[in-house]
Amino acid sequence: MPDYILEATDIRKTFGKGDRRVVAVDGISVKIERGKTLGILGESGSGKSTLGRCILRLIEPDAGTIKFDGKTVSGISQSQFRPNRRNMQMIFQNPFSSLNPKMSVGEAVEDPMKIWNIGDGESRRKRVRELLDLVGINPNRSGAFPYEFSGGQQQRINIARALSLDPKFIVCDEAVSALDVSIQTQIVNLLMDLQKQLGLTYLFISHNLGVVEYLSDDVLIMQHGKAVEYAKTEEIFKNPKSEYTRNLIASVPAMPTVEQLMAKKIATSKSGALKKSAVPG
Numbered sequence: 448m449p450d451y452i453l454e455a456t457d458i459r460k461t462f463g464k465g466d467r468r469v470v471a472v473d474g475i476s477v478k479i480e481r482g483k484t485l486g487i488l489g490e491s492g493s494g495k496s497t498l499g500r501c502i503l504r505l506i507e508p509d510a511g512t513i514k515f516d517g518k519t520v521s522g523i524s525q526s527q528f529r530p531n532r533r534n535m536q537m538i539f540q541n542p543f544s545s546l547n548p549k550m551s552v553g554e555a556v557e558d559p560m561k562i563w564n565i566g567d568g569e570s571r572r573k574r575v576r577e578l579l580d581l582v583g584i585n586p587n588r589s590g591a592f593p594y595e596f597s598g599g600q601q602q603r604i605n606i607a608r609a610l611s612l613d614p615k616f617i618v619c620d621e622a623v624s625a626l627d628v629s630i631q632t633q634i635v636n637l638l639m640d641l642q643k644q645l646g647l648t649y650l651f652i653s654h655n656l657g658v659v660e661y662l663s664d665d666v667l668i669m670q671h672g673k674a675v676e677y678a679k680t681e682e683i684f685k686n687p688k689s690e691y692t693r694n695l696i697a698s699v700p701a702m703p704t705v706e707q708l709m710a711k712k713i714a715t716s717k718s719g720a721l722k723k724s725a726v727p728g
């Protein structure tokens with residue numbers, strides 16, 4: 448029996464009224480096995496982010512049920528839902544605007560632990576150092592501010608922050624899209640290494656077919672809020688069932704390609720840039 452950490456059934460979300468009514472998510476169902484990645488592809492406005500936000504209950508779906516880690520987490524109040532929050536995190540597209548410019552990166556990573564009253568100052572700061580090290584940021588730089596880091600480093604810091612509460616499930620919404628291609632591959636490989644080490648489950652939203660093919664176990668293709676296709680990654684890419692998916696695969700240049708990602712992974716593993724890597728190069 449597959450161990451599904453997340454089961455969302457018939458999720459629906461409409462915005463606006465009358466002429467401005469938009470059915471953003473129109474009856475989507477997904478299941479994600481623990482430790483696996485579901486990739487979501489689709490053109491701009493197809494409802495990918497709305498679905499991700501509904502699943503995390505950052506916005507309320509109009510209809511549908513959500514089961515997370517064996518419990519039904521839809522149809523309950525936000526306060527009843529709150530204990531689940533620490534297990535579900537989100538990483539966004541723009542690494543700089545995701546960080547508070549007035550907080551040192553150490554404070555940024557510590558902040559969720561403070562909010563959740565976890566440990567004391569000393570144990571939290573120890574944990575911050577471990578987390579920064581885990582994502583490839585020198586822990587001695589914990590006193591520096593976000594602007595002192597590159598975009599890729601800032602995204603590593605956002606990942607450390609997302610990991611600070613030991614989540615089980617992370618929604619990555621275009622988490623690498625704003626980065627240079629070579630940096631994208633580093634962050635994608637970091638996310639995959641972290642998944643192996645920590646048993647994380649991902650919902651990975653992206654425009655980038657190459658990246659989605661590389662890291663997803665299953666792929667959902669969305670158009671106008673509906674599922675055009677939902678299958679194992681291999682099936683989607685080798686044997687796409689729908690015209691829409693075939694066109695998507697044909698028309699969108701996959702940058703970076705799976706081959707580039709693989710090459711980069713081997714290179715970074717050899718150079719030790721991903722020194723915590725649990726994955727042999």
Ligand SMILES: Nc1ncnc2c1ncn2[C@@H]1O[C@H](COP(=O)(O)OP(=O)(O)OP(=O)(O)O)[C@@H](O)[C@H]1O
Binds near residue numbers: 462469489493496497
């Ligand atoms: N808060 C909102 N209020 C009104 N309409 C919204 C809101 N959020 C999303 N929408 C609309 O819902 C539809 C789906 O938007 P969504 O952001 O989920 O798409 P997306 O697939 O994530 O697009 P992108 O690839 O550009 O990020 C769009 O038509 C969008 O304009």
Ligand SMILES: [Mg+2]
Binds near residue numbers: 495497620
């Ligand atoms: Mg989006």
